Amino acid sequence: MTDSKYFTTTKKGEIFELKAELNSDKKEKKKEAVKKVIASMTVGKDVSALFPDVVNCMQTDNLELKKLVYLYLMNYAKSQPDMAIMAVNTFVKDCEDPNPLIRALAVRTMGCIRVDKITEYLCEPLRKCLKDEDPYVRKTAAVCVAKLHDINAQLVEDQGFLDTLKDLISDSNPMVVANAVAALSEIAESHPNSNLLDLNPQTINKLLTALNECTEWGQIFILDCLANYTPRDDRESQSICERVTPRLSHANSAVVLSAVKVLMKFMEMLPKDLDYYGTLLKKLAPPLVTLLSAEPELQYVALRNINLIVQKRPEILKHEMKVFFVKYNDPIYVKLEKLDIMIRLASQANIAQVLAELKEYATEVDVDFVRKAVRAIGRCAIKVEQSAERCVSTLLDLIQTKVNYVVQEAIVVIKDIFRKYPNKYESVIATLCENLDSLDEPEARAAMIWIVGEYAERIDNADELLESFLEGFHDESTQVQLQLLTAIVKLFLKKPTETQELVQQVLSLATQDSDNPDLRDRGYIYWRLLSTDPVAAKEVVLAEKPLISEETDLIEPTLLDELICHIGTLASVYHKPPSAFVEGSRGVQHKRLPARAGSGESAESPEVGQSGTSEAPPAVIPSQGDLLGDLLNLDLAPATTTVPSVQPSMQMGAMDLLGGGLDSLMGDESDTLGGDIGGSPSMGAALGAPAAMPAALSNAPAVGGGLGDLFDLGGGVGMPTGFYVAPKTLFLPAMKAKGLEISGTFARRGGIIQMDLSLTNKAMSVMTDFAIQFNRNSFGLAPAGPLQVLTPLTPNQTIDVSLPLGTTGPVMKMEPLNNLQVAVKNNIDVFYFSCQYPLSLLFVEDGKMERQVFLATWKDIPNDNEAQFQIKDVHLNSDAASNKLQGSNIFTIAKRTVDAQDMLYQSIKLTNGIWVLAEMRVQTGNPNYTLSIKCRAPEVSQFVYQCYELVLKN
């Protein structure tokens, strides 16, 4: 038994010698030669020249030799298709052999030879083998169908093998069932729409029965297939779960993880108040913990999956913190993953232990690990307020170690802690300043500069410190340059007298000597701000910053749900959807969690907090009489003269530019501030208040939001269009109003809602004394000023007026929601009409949500509140669409591209504070968009959708 000698033949003329040996008469010599050939093949030598000689050895009773020849054939048949045909006869003959092992071997090998001519001959033997009396042959044949399908899908369909394969699901032998399931699942993946794996309760029952009897690998195939099934209701879901839970005690980790996948998915359908739901949650924790005692590679897979599970259902493992403590000998990849999960599980209850551990880790050897541990301490401070003080002191201890990368990492996280708890820990600044010289990484330098700028008034020598950075300004990275610019401007605003020179210097460095457009633009903006209106500059630059969020690195909710459906697979290891790493279309369809069954809904649906809509009294449409009464009670003073000016009609173009540019710059700045913590506090908020702006820009903030993050989007497609104003429609026909005809439309211009009306006098007499009043409505719309009809309306004359509207009027829910009942009075009579306004009228300019907040909110809103719509026939690409929508204050927060499908995440804020979140899927080349809308007040979804339609189609 010393086969290793075959690896050592490296002399010249080897092929020739082998040829001679292969054609030798002696069986033993032949076999030796074939072994040598295989050894050469293994190490990568090309031995295809020996093809005919090797194939000649195929006709033998020696099974070992036969297997070797088959191995050779599988490797080289493709390169020698004509020669390969020589082997067909032997294959066909072997498929009839009385020995089932040989029959299976032949059909198994034949399926691996990807030569068309051979596959033709394969069909008949395969058909026989699929119905063979021996289960070993059948299970091999089942896989062979998948092989054949991979070579020639059409052939498989034409020959009806798929039906035979489906029949095998009912086979008496569990392994045949398992392999048939595996083959069908694979074939189904390349036919996403076929009903190939027709999973119905009967087949599911068969699979669950086979699950108890087949090999560990078969159990995995079956469980993975089960996970694709969507039960009809919560009862079926529960009964499947009950039959899957025993698998959690299997010794094979893959069986356990696949079972976890099925349970996690089907659990979505169980009502939360069900006892079984709680039982199931409890049952999941122990097996997940047990996975951590497996070999390190499996631990890694398990930890990556647990990371997802903890995000989806934190309650499962919340008491298991200790098992994620890092062991000294864990491989680094296990250590890093454990640390990640520790941060996610940290809470007030366990923070003391966690902190003690993290402190240990911060003294370890591996640099990445230590950095992550230091960062984790900062995360704990932000997450658990009670621990903040201890975390800060721990970080200070670490800074004292003077280990370069520890210090830098600590400074970066301390910056975040300052943000989270303003005016609490600034006493440590002195210690931080001592370490200024040792900082050599941009992120740490930027963080330190931010701290100096932010607390310039408390640091006596802030100007000196910043000046020292300024010396090498052009050698710094952009991140640091931007931060330095802002910090010096902050310093100047705080101590204007001493630092004038410094600010001049930095502004000129940024604007004149830099070729970085971001830096230059920011410099110019500051310069202009400072020179026109320092007070405004103060309000903008030193604006109060929004809080940073507690959780970071959260996976986007839709992606998380998709990954939960992929537990145990590579996708769950990479935390990426399969389309991100799999070529072609196979197996990349998006999977979704099933929707919860109706029964649990009521328990879950949250109280709607701020929304005026759903808390409004039940809709009662008032009778004419009431309306009349309302109107008559009002002081309908003739509005002929008092207010002189008409709203200036705005020129949008130029101002848009300014406003948008400003906004995105500020946004950009705050992004760098937020740094890696991902909280991007929008400075734009400060811009929202027009008073804060210098006069020249006064109109900008209102529309500025419209441009929001033009740069963020990276599209740069062009200017967004403004608010879409529908053409005027007839509100009140002349016939009904004694000759007064009113048509109109609604618009939102620069944050001001306007009702544009055209009044036409079709009567014979002059009309005067116009006044207008609204009935109570869903969003409290009310005229913000009198109806400005300055001159009497003579017969056949038309007057266009714009009526500014406020949203502070009395609220009553209308049906439909956007209905508006209006009364118009003139010298002749009072007339009533009702009209409907587009909901986009109420979308405010600061409706852009922070990414993190968006993620959290999206997760927070129950799935029942999600509504889905189709927008058909839109011929825009996603960038153009998002530009267009931004004109109507529908803000795109993020865009993700997944195999030719763009997902736009958008937020809208209504005047009454309701947030509407939306996900729009745009597929290249498909004019139909899919829109999912989530809102705490689901009533508005329908109308938001109408706005999308309206905006996108015009």
Next chain:
Amino acid sequence: MIGGLFIYNHKGEVLISRVYRDDIGRNAVDAFRVNVIHARQQVRSPVTNIARTSFFHVKRSNIWLAAVTKQNVNAAMVFEFLYKMCDVMTAYFGKISEENIKNNFVLIYELLDEILDFGYPQNSETGALKTFITQQGIKGQHQTKEEQSQITSQVTGQIGWRREGIKYRRNELFLDVLESVNLLMSPQGQVLSAHVSGRVVMKSYLSGMPECKFGMNDKIVIDKQGKGGTTDDAGKSGKQSIAIDDCTFHQCVRLSKFDSERSISFIPPDGEYELMRYRTTKDIILPFRVIPLVREVGRTKLEVKVVIKSNFKPSLLAQKIEVRIPTPLNTSGVQVICMKGKAKYKASENAIVWKIKRMAGMKESQISAEIELLPTNDKKKWARPPISMNFEVPFAPSGLKVRYLKVFESKLNYSDHDVIKWVRYIGRSGIYETRC
């Protein structure tokens, strides 16, 4: 599914290469060598994605096993399969080494053909495989029809791990309860984490197709039975029972029966196998306590004192005790004094290794050492790795007791009483560390 499987030696030369799927080319072999084996920096994940191809690898001594795929495969399954592949190879030819792999490459190809079909793992139980794949070439040509169908039905059958018609003159079984106790203790003696991971390994030499039932002092089972008996009884047995956090079983155990009744019933494979694994965290008997005392005397000297105390019945003896005390990298000399056993400073391992052959329960022993240090400029403090311990004790630290293992074989004429049964408990140290 798995697209290909490669085995490399430490230099990155291919020893075995089997491609199952058309999307994996020969260049994948080189990609792994270049990007993982020869990577300048140590690879930091067992899963690597190179040009949209994913590589899963495990290492056994200096042999690399890599599975390759381009699809979204079940990652846990791939690793389980790689481990299984190692087990099968070990069962056939012993240690996985370059020499052994080269010597058995034909056999390995044969095995790979059998246990992985188009990338789908098939029956990989050694017991079954050995019936038709042997090192002396393949049986088959001389088999009778009955034998052949027996093989195939075993490979595909419900009880794929056992063949029919096994006969022993003496029906005998051995149960080993092997536990490894893991501990992480703070310098102050506070238990940071402790758990026992245990295995029940069974060697069965039983005739026919015996139906077995295994019972242990599982708290859930005992409590259930206690309810039926008197309360006094329950209280008594409650003390002896243990709470098992979680357990997993060999595929021969009927899981659904365990789930519903918590009874462990099975038809065992022939010979040695692992019946179950379990984990406990409550009421663990920690066989040893380590009390460290490290004092830094100036910049160039360390004083270390370590006391170990044994904490079990005085009549029992612990064996193979080894205490490993890490020393700083800049250690120049060490002087050790110990009361018992032998202690040595091993410069290559940066540790003082203290070995004691035997130690009875409720005893105490001590070592003290003076460590001389070379002065360094290194600002970073010494990380002080934990003190670790190894030992072996003749009891189960979790408190697990085997209550019974009943054997029923209805067709053959032997009963439970005729089976000779042996039970043995061994507790070993897992990762048993005390921080100092």
